[in-house]
Amino acid sequence: xxxxxxxxxxxxxxxxxxxxxxxxxxxxxxxxxxxxxxxxxxxxxxxxxxxxxxxxxxxxxxxxxxxxxxxxxxxxxxxxxxxxxxxxxxxxxxxxxxxxxxxxxxxxxxxxxxxxxxxxxxxxxxxxxxxxxxxxxxxxxxxxxxxxxxxxxxxxxxxxxxxxxxxxxxxxxxxxxxxxxxxxxxxxxxxxxxxxxxxxxxxxxxxxxxxxxxxxxxxxxxxxxxxxxxxxxxxxxxxxxxxxxxxxxxxxxxxxxxxx
Amino acid sequence: xxxxxxxxxxxxxxxxxxxxxxxxxxxxxxxxxxxxxxxxxxxxxxxxxxxxxxxxxxxxxxxxxxxxxxxxxxxxxxxxxxxxxxxxxxxxxxxxxxxxxxxxxxxxxxxxxxxxxxxxxxxxxxxxxxxxxxxxxxxxxxxxxxxxxxxxxxxxxxxxxxxxxxxxxxxxxxxxxxxxxxxxxxxxxxxxxxxxxxxxxxxxxxxxxxxxxxxxxxxxxx
Numbered sequence: 001x002x003x004x005x006x007x008x009x010x011x012x013x014x015x016x017x018x019x020x021x022x023x024x025x026x027x028x029x030x031x032x033x034x035x036x037x038x039x040x041x042x043x044x045x046x047x048x049x050x051x052x053x054x055x056x057x058x059x060x061x062x063x064x065x066x067x068x069x070x071x072x073x074x075x076x077x078x079x080x081x082x083x084x085x086x087x088x089x090x091x092x093x094x095x096x097x098x099x100x101x102x103x104x105x106x107x108x109x110x111x112x113x114x115x116x117x118x119x120x121x122x123x124x125x126x127x128x129x130x131x132x133x134x135x136x137x138x139x140x141x142x143x144x145x146x147x148x149x150x151x152x153x154x155x156x157x158x159x160x161x162x163x164x165x166x167x168x169x170x171x172x173x174x175x176x177x178x179x180x181x182x183x184x185x186x187x188x189x190x191x192x193x194x195x196x197x198x199x200x201x202x203x204x205x206x207x208x209x210x211x212x213x214x215x216x217x218x219x220x221x222x223x224x225x226x227x228x229x230x231x232x233x234x235x236x237x238x239x240x241x242x243x244x245x246x247x248x249x250x251x252x253x254x255x256x257x258x259x260x
Numbered sequence: 261x262x263x264x265x266x267x268x269x270x271x272x273x274x275x276x277x278x279x280x281x282x283x284x285x286x287x288x289x290x291x292x293x294x295x296x297x298x299x300x301x302x303x304x305x306x307x308x309x310x311x312x313x314x315x316x317x318x319x320x321x322x323x324x325x326x327x328x329x330x331x332x333x334x335x336x337x338x339x340x341x342x343x344x345x346x347x348x349x350x351x352x353x354x355x356x357x358x359x360x361x362x363x364x365x366x367x368x369x370x371x372x373x374x375x376x377x378x379x380x381x382x383x384x385x386x387x388x389x390x391x392x393x394x395x396x397x398x399x400x401x402x403x404x405x406x407x408x409x410x411x412x413x414x415x416x417x418x419x420x421x422x423x424x425x426x427x428x429x430x431x432x433x434x435x436x437x438x439x440x441x442x443x444x445x446x447x448x449x450x451x452x453x454x455x456x457x458x459x460x461x462x463x464x465x466x467x468x469x470x471x472x473x474x475x476x477x478x479x480x481x482x
Contacts, residue, residue, distance in 0.1 A: 092475075147429040154425055158416050168412045168479045172426060175408055175472055182433045 019096045021237050022246040028230045035227035042220035050213030057210075063127040068213055070120035072221040073113045074138075077145060078180070080110035080225060084152070085177040088170025098233070100166035101240075103173070104156050105232040109225055111149035118142055148176040162240060264349040265357045272361035286327040287369045293319040294377050305382045312381035313391060313442035314435075319377075320370050320399060321431055327366035328406040328427075329420045331358060332477065336414050342481060351474040359400075359407050359470065367399035387445040390455075394438035397458040404469035405430050411476030434461060 017023045050068035057064040087103035090096065121139055122132045133139070152169045159165030206214075241247050276283060297315045298308060335341040335358075344354050374395055378388045409426040413419030441454035 144429050144432050147425065151422075151426040151429065154422055155412060158413075158418075158422055164479060164482060167482075168476065171472065171476055171479060172408075172412055175405075175430065178468075179430055179433070 019098055021098060021241055021244075024098045025234055025237055025246075025250065028234060032227055032230045032234070035223050035230065039220055039223035039227055042216055042223060046213045046216035046220055050210075050217065054210045054213055055207075060128060063124065064210075066120050066124045068217050070117060070124055071214060072218040073120065074117040074142065075218060076221050076225060077110055077114040077117050077142065079222075080106050080113060081145060081148070081173070081180065082177065084110060085170075085173040088166075088173045092167055092170050092174075097163065098237070100163060100170065101233045101236045102229060103170055104152075104166050105229055105236060106225075107149055107152045107156065107169070107173075109228050109232075111146060111153060113221075114142060114146040114149060118146065144179070148173075148179065152176070264347075265353050268354055268357040269361050272358060273364065276361070276365045283365060283369070286323040286366045287373060289326055290319050290323045290370055290373060290377070293322060294380060298380070308382045309384060309446070312378065312383040313387070313439040315381060316374060316377050316383075316391065317394075317398075317435055317439050320395065321402065321428070321435065323370060324366065324399065324402040324406060325424050325427060327362070328403070328410050329423065331362050331407060331410045332414055336480075341477065345478070345481065351477065352470045355407060355411075355473045355477065356466075356470040359403050359473070362407075363400050363403045367403055370399055371395045383442075384446060387442050390445045390451055391442050393455060394441050394458060397455065397462050398434050398438045401434050401458075401462050401465045402431060404465040404473075407473040408469060408476050411473045411480060414477065414480040434458070437461070 018027070047068065051065055054065070056062050084103050084106040087099050087106065091100040091103050118139065121142070125134055125139075126132050152173050155172055156165045156169040159168060238247055238251065294315060297311070301307060301311070332341060335344070345351055347354075371392060374392055375388060377383075378391060383391065406423075406427050409423050409430075410419075412426065413423050416422060437454045437458050441451040441458070444451040444454065
């Protein structure tokens with residue numbers, strides 16, 4: 001009988017190892033402080049450029065500066081939903097527990113970004129549209145996105161068994177992902193009060209001095225998502241594995257006290 | 261394979277017919293909800309006609325979600341659902357049979373009742389035909405998408421309350437398309453595109469939703 005040699009491909013080995021909770025915990029512990037540091041540095045830089053260096057808008061004056069929070073948050077709210085559904089897909093098929101935890105911990109972060117996008121959008125709407133809330137396509141689809149997030153979080157929290165809950169909520173996230181293109185098309189169909197998108201693939205209509213802080217903030221928010229997601233997932237792993245051997249070395253005395 | 265489908269469809273319809281009074285609950289619910297709108301807003305015919313498509317459709321959404329809770333409930337409680345999975349027949353087909361039975365029992369009466377609702381809400385007669393078509397195309401989609409939510413919440417004690425949070429966001433596009441079609445008739449605009457998109461939604465959800473619902477049931481029973 002021929003023996004099957006274990007695959008030595010470093011990338012496969014790396015992904016394989018990430019599925020192991022102790023290895024995941026050790027590995028992410030090494031670079032998560034760097035993610036937080038890069039996020040803090042980029043945010044300070046981006047906000048300084050956006051709030052102090054960039055010139056006021058000729059039409060909207062100073063009020064446009066809320067864009068440096070609003071637009072990255074709105075981008076993140078959609079990106080995180082897609083990533084959550086994608087990680088849920090992987091978790092459903094290969095049943096990788098760290099992936100289930102990452103998918104489920106994405107939901108509160110994404111919901112928070114959606115809430116920030118809605119709140120800053122309505123604050124921005126008061127000086128530009130004259131109303132806090134207007135039922136235009138983008139605000140409405142952002143609101144539906146918030147409901148989709150709340151559904152995923154609600155289903156996950158309602159079930160007692162975390163792994164079953166994660167699989168159920170991942171399936172719901174995948175079903176919700178079908179709704180995202182329809183949200184996108186609803187933006188195209190409806191004639192809205194919202195100003196048309198200023199950033200497109202072919203070229204930008206904003207001045208570079210206003211665009212750079214926006215891009216820096218967008219990248220800073222991605223680092224925030226990564227840092228927050230990994231920090232949350234590490235805590236969830238510890239909580240779920242409190243009675244397993246590998247956590248003893250990590251939390252030491254704290255685990256012994258909870259056990260007794 | 262189609263034998264199992266038809267047998268299950270007959271069984272569910274027979275069970276529903278044996279409990280005839282329960283068949284009337286979603287219908288009575290729809291009537292009560294729609295009758296509340298003139299009472300709350302006022303009997304002005306022009307205003308009622310304007311909001312009629314939205315009111316009738318929202319009432320149909322609510323009535324569907326209320327009836328959905330019973331889709332798999334009794335089969336889950338007495339263990340029949342586990343026997344279905346063990347039976348060797350594709351669970352997707354079984355789920356589809358149950359959804360078809362659910363629509364015939366809870367969805368079709370809403371369609372049949374819509375002319376009365378249209379008269380109550382003073383909907384113009386020329387819009388009625390399109391309203392019926394949107395309900396015929398749309399209510400099966402509601403049952404199909406809803407079955408996924410029911411499958412996911414089945415093992416929860418208070419699943420019914422969570423169900424509305426899970427499925428209403430998914431119903432948004434259907435509500436928009438259906439009411440846009442009926443309102444387009446009143447405004448003298450072409451409505452064919454909306455009906456075409458609703459048909460596309462129906463075809464897509466018949467094809468995909470039973471698979472998702474079957475997967476949801478397997479998670480709930482694991």
